[in-house]
Amino acid sequence: MLAIFHTLLLPIWPVIFLSAACSLAAIFANVGLMATSAYLLSLAALQPPLATLSTAIVGVRFFGLSRAIFRYLERYTGHDAALRLLSALRVRFFRSLEPLPATELYKYAAADLFSRMVADVETLKFLPVRLIIPLLAALVSFIAITVLSAVLHWQLSLIIFIGILLMGVLVPWLFYRQGQGAWESLALRRADFHAAVVENVRGIRDAAVYDISGLLRQRFVAANAGLIRAAYASQTAVAGCDAAGLFIAQAALLGGLALLVVLVDRGDLAGVYLAAWALLVQSSFEAFFPLSAMLRFLEEIRAAVIRLMELPPPRPIAAFASTHPLPPPIQLLATNISCRYSASGRLVLNQVSLQLHPGRHIAVVGPSGAGKSTLLSILAGLQRPDEGLLRLNGHDLYQIEASQRNSYLGLVLQHDHLFHATIADNLRLARPSATDGELWQSLEQVFLADAIRQLPQQLTTNLGSDGHGLSGGERRRLSLARLLLKDSPILLLDEPTAGLDPLLSGRLLAKDGPLLRQDRALLLVTHQWDALAAMDEILVLDCGSVVERGSLPDLLNQRGLFHDMWNLQHDQFDFSADIWQKTK
Amino acid sequence: MFQALLWQELRSQARLMAGLFVVSSFSCLCIIVQAYCFAAIVNGAFLSGLSLAGLTPFFAAMLAAALGKAFTHRANEELGFRLAAAIKTSLRQKILTHLFDAGPAAVPRHRTGELLQLIGDGMDGIDDYCGKYLTQFSYILVIPPVMLAIVFSIDYTAMAILFVTAPLIPLFMILIGRWAEQIQSRQWKLLRFLGGHFLDVLIGLSTLKAWGRSEEQALVIARLSDKLRSSSLSVLRVAFLSALTLELLTTLGTAVIAVTVGLKLLFGQLAFQQALFILLLAPEFYLPFRQLGAHYHAGLAGVDAAERIDALLVAAPDRTTVAGTKDWLLQKPPAIAFNNVSFSYSADRPPALRNISFSVSAGEQVALIGPSGSGKSTLFDLLLKFIHPDSGEILIDGHSLSSLPTEQWRNCIAYVPQFPHLFQGTLRDNISFGTIPSPGQVELAAARAGLENWIEQLPAGYDTVIGEGGRGLSGGEAKRIAIARAFFRDAPLLLLDEAMTALDPRNENAIQQVIRELQKNRTVLVIAHRISTARSADRIIALHDGQLIEAGDFMPC
Structure with a gap:
């Protein structure tokens, strides 16, 4: 499984890295914007000559402008990677389908299986944009922010480290596990629901003549309720992950802030940097919010890959004994x-x-x-x-x-x-x-x-x-x-x-x-x-x-x-x- | 983002809507408390020299606000989900009620796929609308005005910056969105072709193989996918500009506020705590705009779904059958008379039946013949009261059909349609259909339909589950189950469509024999596909283009 993606992604890595770098730059620009703005205000509060502010002002303007541009570049290169992957995926799946016997292929077409495969391939193409790039950006900013905060104080670094670990890894993992059962039962309920709708629509004639419309409607109501309950259970997993992540980020910020206040109080940190550090901690959590959205996508990917893996691997080109053109008459x-x-x-x-x-x-x-x-x-x-x-x-x-x-x-x-x-x-x-x-x-x-x-x-x-x-x-x-x-x-x-x-x-x-x-x-x-x-x-x-x-x-x-x-x-x-x- | 049907549905969910508003307001409060405490803590430690102990109340308040924010986030999603669930359930009920009222004639076979989509996946748009768009919309109603008011009370200039930049966001997004749409529509045909090419090749793969041209297609796919990439990117280059302006306006807005407020601070026109408070509020002010921009398409999807449902519900829900009230029950095979009956499905289509008159005496066997589209099925639909004649009258034993109670009348009919539907359930349920059979009744009906041996060799016998997700059946087996249903009901009038499924003489001849048995002692109308059926009928009625062109018995030349 991983081996397939490894080969498919191999030529695309440069674009993916470029996009992840832009993503990272956009995150840092935001951190920079909030931190330098806070530093600017703190500096101004001490009422120094205007000239001392000029570096901070330039910084604020630079970060304000660059964030948007980096985001744009990230999106653009990310979709470039997605479309490149799409091209590779299409060729790959064509190669696995091509050797199948024509009668088999015809069955696929008749059962509308190809539309599903094409849709699955379309889902997989988002792998770079929705999974790899945000993951890479999150990973690098995780390291960067932990190292950077360690420069000030190891305890600050530890608070951030634990906060991000909880928010970015532990909580999504717990909710993913909780959600898995829900996702499976959602698929079952969806099939029930589909069957109930089919009966009410396709069976409308027979139902009217044999007077069972009421019964069918009851079945539909039950199936609809079942589907909504199952959807609710899987939704809860994602929503709970978001809310828990939000709270952990806030709590880590509070812990960081308390530590910073202590550092200022003890004279280990100049007060003018307090606001900047505090906002730096706050905005650095930004990179980790897309992680919960990845949960849902991970499930989509999993389902698509399982379906596509049912196909045989691409066949090696067979060697034929070369034959001379046959002389007519052909029999x-x-x-x-x-x-x-x-x-x-x-x-x-x-x-x-x-x-x-x-x-x-x-x-x-x-x-x-x-x-x-x-x-x-x-x-x-x-x-x-x-x-x-x-x-x-x-x-x-x-x-x-x-x-x-x-x-x-x-x-x-x-x-x-x-x-x-x-x-x-x-x-x-x-x-x-x-x-x-x-x-x-x-x-x-x-x-x-x-x-x-x-x-x-x-x-x-x-x-x-x-x-x-x-x-x-x-x-x-x-x-x-x-x-x-x-x-x-x-x-x-x-x-x-x-x-x-x-x-x-x-x-x-x-x-x-x-x-x-x-x-x-x-x-x-x-x-x-x-x-x-x-x-x-x-x-x-x-x-x-x-x-x-x-x-x-x-x-x-x-x-x-x-x-x-x-x-x-x-x-x-x-x-x-x-x-x-x-x-x- | 307004759609009448959607709005009507939302209004009926007033409590959930109010809930969204309350939650957003609470969320706004949490944001303000947080920003205020943050500014107070930094100010206290930085300028007032306060220690951690002196700032405890602010930390406590911030922790409470953090909990509040997590809670509101969760509550917001919950409400959005419930809203979507309630609206989807209500719309689905409406569609089914509509179908039921409009009757089976309004659900032609070729449109069932579209209907299934509308009731199923078609509702995803409603999910997006409620779960993504509306939930963000409730924030935008509360947060920006409150923030503006607070900033206004502290500093005019900062308020002015926020006030001016906010409306520019939707403005630029719309302008750029239109530009991108233009570029996309210019490339639409090409993009559609390139996007659809892969599926086309897969569907045609068996043909390509037959021509020995399949292997080289991998190269064509690679080439065209590459072309798809370059043309898609040329559209995306512009489309992403709208997100760019959005980000640019919000970050530059924040930056400009930081510099402006910083300079005021420098000249002593503003206190540090207030300045920091404003700086913290600025991104929160812009956030709902950014979110709404990101979910703009979710809103569109919801409106689009609602519009398609609306179009279905609006389309003439005339319940064309008139429910009669006469207390009435058919004991013996009825006589049927059509007097000048005409019917058309809609004003802009030619009539399906034109001035049809004929009569069938009690117990007579009549064969209907004619090419497809000649009006045979319409005639059945009229007899089943799925539709009602535009003019003329149908008489059953001298009573007007429209005066007869629909359900009781249908109970008098055994109907074997061209494509019998098999419901999800056991074979037994599919034959007895809602009624509680006396012991042996189902088995007898199955035996008379020639199903006995086949059912008995199934592992679960009469309890075998068929229909969606159950055991698949051949066309011939489905037909026999429909015949068993007719035997089970044992009604005095039989309506039967004889269409053949496969050219298999053994199967067809066996079914033919069973049908002959079924026809005994009933008034029978059969849509005949076989000459021998027409030959053995008492009378033949030939239809063409909705007109009766010949009636009489079979005269071999």
Whole structure:
């Protein structure tokens, strides 16, 4: 854990030290301002000639001005450090996520885990500003003030030393320990509360019909009260720490003041310095007030780090045996592929075999959860099977270097992502060297060129997060255009025409259409039943096993699962049909 | 920092607000006592030659003031927390009451996420407003005026310096704040892009991998994050200026007072103790301004949260269903008639249903078909009394639906929605729903829904906890539980949405059989997705764009 931060922080330390130095200077400027002001007044009270005051006056003005400037510099450099750390954190976490299999990554995206990780990374970036810099500044001023006061009298030094130790270390530690249980129960109560709110909002229909709104409301009231009680307990820890710290600072000041009075009385200290010393003691405690705020932040950091640590460490770059370009025709042979869920050990795929070569077009169908997407990602080399062989022209697929492997396999996943970049950038992901002409050509093939010509910025249209610019179907076709631009000999497609109107998907999946060419192999996971007639072979997957395989007429004659699915599919109303559109 | 709804809530918490004011006043008193005693002690030891023993009363008073300050600090936080808790609870209650009054039709599925946020994390802004902004605001109401009055009684010049510098603080902060906002809005698009890029890449990582382009992205992330740093810093350079002026004004104010008072002291126009007293009060005078400046955004966050809640609460809370009073109970399957019924969700949207007329005789099985958005669900919502027709009338056995008591009417309906909600609780509770079942009743309903075997193989059986935080269920299982609920209720009218979850023939055909059982001896309206369902219905009603386009029985061509 610490080792990770050590590497991440290593290049940032100079900025952090600079910021801590500025912070320290600002603290000293404040101490200086109050002490020299008090000295100025004490000196003036003795009514000397005006000239004797001039040094003190200059001092007051200097400190008055410098404090604000040092604070500004501290903030600026502190945030510079935070943003540098953010950059390093992002790269670090990207490197740990990148090697995970694509199917795993897709699960993360679907469960919205990435948003949480990004938020956690954003929390961690404040480590320098909210923890390291104030801690460093506090530590150095602690030493400085103890040493400085020892010059006057060791007892004064001792009072300050004990005061700061109590206020800065012991009290926060005690309250942190007290708060820990509270923070944990707060997380639980928060989950209860969320569940109660979800029921009251999402369940509103069922609750109204079954007359249980009153019951749900009671649950909500209880959950809300529970949440507030838990929040109160954790708040008490921080507030108590603040109040106790405040009192200790004041008490230490009183002790220091009493000692100073004794010193003046005994003649060990000139009276003119009394006020200055007293204010010096008072204002030196300033550096230690942010410590209680650190408590809360420490808890946030802890939670964020625990969540992020669940990720695997970054993977070392693997060395591949370099392979020569494979001679066409490219063939992909899968023999007895099996794959299990890592958690339960249940089979996702059981002994699946198939062969792809140019002109061979295979469809995979089956109920959801049958293992179709897993099969596709294994064939694409995104995920390793637990058993079985995968050979590309006789070579083990996993022994071929990733970039080369990728040049043979063209893949469109079910949830192909389009990035917040221009249409051209999104297309060139497939082939960075493609000319505008080639981009247009690929768009023509998926019947998208006309729609894009209508856009004011055409190929340079930015695809924003709000999805403006292109409709869902157009975005899907853009993914297909990207695939065609790559021109791979083997295409692996997961529901490529989902959400497209039947006419268009029919044209895309027609025999000798853009996706079913005789010089390419195709594996198609689909619910597009009209497309099946054009396929050479259909694999019916059920619970990971191929239960039926053959051409469309063969399968319908078998009267098995495929036949039932076919009937169920054709028993559904198709409201996209012409008759429903005409009345519009 | 004023917002009507927030103000209304604060007014109803008058005692806590008064408490804040009292605590601030007490805190002010402690500060004054402390500063006074401090000045008196230094003066006594320095100029009057007093020993520690002679100054004991001042030390005692200072210790008391120190305790008082710690206490007020704690009390201030406590009051802020209680204020926030009370207001959050009240606002949450208001939102839920509003939702309940407006009815389920006002909570479309696509908006539930937004609502959950508003009731949950959306309230954080209220915490900030009460806990950080208001607590500091109560100090600023008390401390600066009192300090000014005290300094005024000692020295005009010092008072004048304080009086002039104080208003400059908010002035400069606002001016610089606006400047920073301008710079930020100029860079907003770029900053948003750079800030969001990382998440975009992560979400698209599976795609990048598929293209073999993922490894090089680490470099792109590093490059863009660096760009984010430089452009963020260019905004922060200005944004931090407002804090700079704030600090500058307060420290320079203190410095100027020190020099001015020092010179007066030199010329004998002021006593040392008074001069030191003023010097000690000066930073305390400025402190509330500094704190309020630091928590300015907390105030904004609260106002923002309150505004969003206000917008929700204001939005037409018309309870469109009319609660009838007739004493009435349905014993047998009812006949239903729609007479020229129209409904629109709002004036600026096309009507969801237009002049719909049809009738269903007692015990008839009717299938509703039509593309999504054609008005099928609206028709169900009308029958469930979630909404009320704009014009026309719905008759149940000849009685107008609006004259029937809502709860009793709903008790006569078994409803199987498209997305049944599973509540946090046991399977048993989710089937029996609030009523106390007689022994074997739940088991019977589950058995008729075809859930028996599945439930019995669960370790906790009928006591298995489902819903949020409980066992996850597949779409098919959830559907069967909704069907079990309908069997359990055994009502004479059945409203059923047939939507399919997965293309799994075994599961779908089994559910189909169970539903056929459920339909017996009831008046049934089913939103049909399957042709066979429509075929087996007594009658089909086809809707399109809110209009009834065809009604009749299935005629195979």
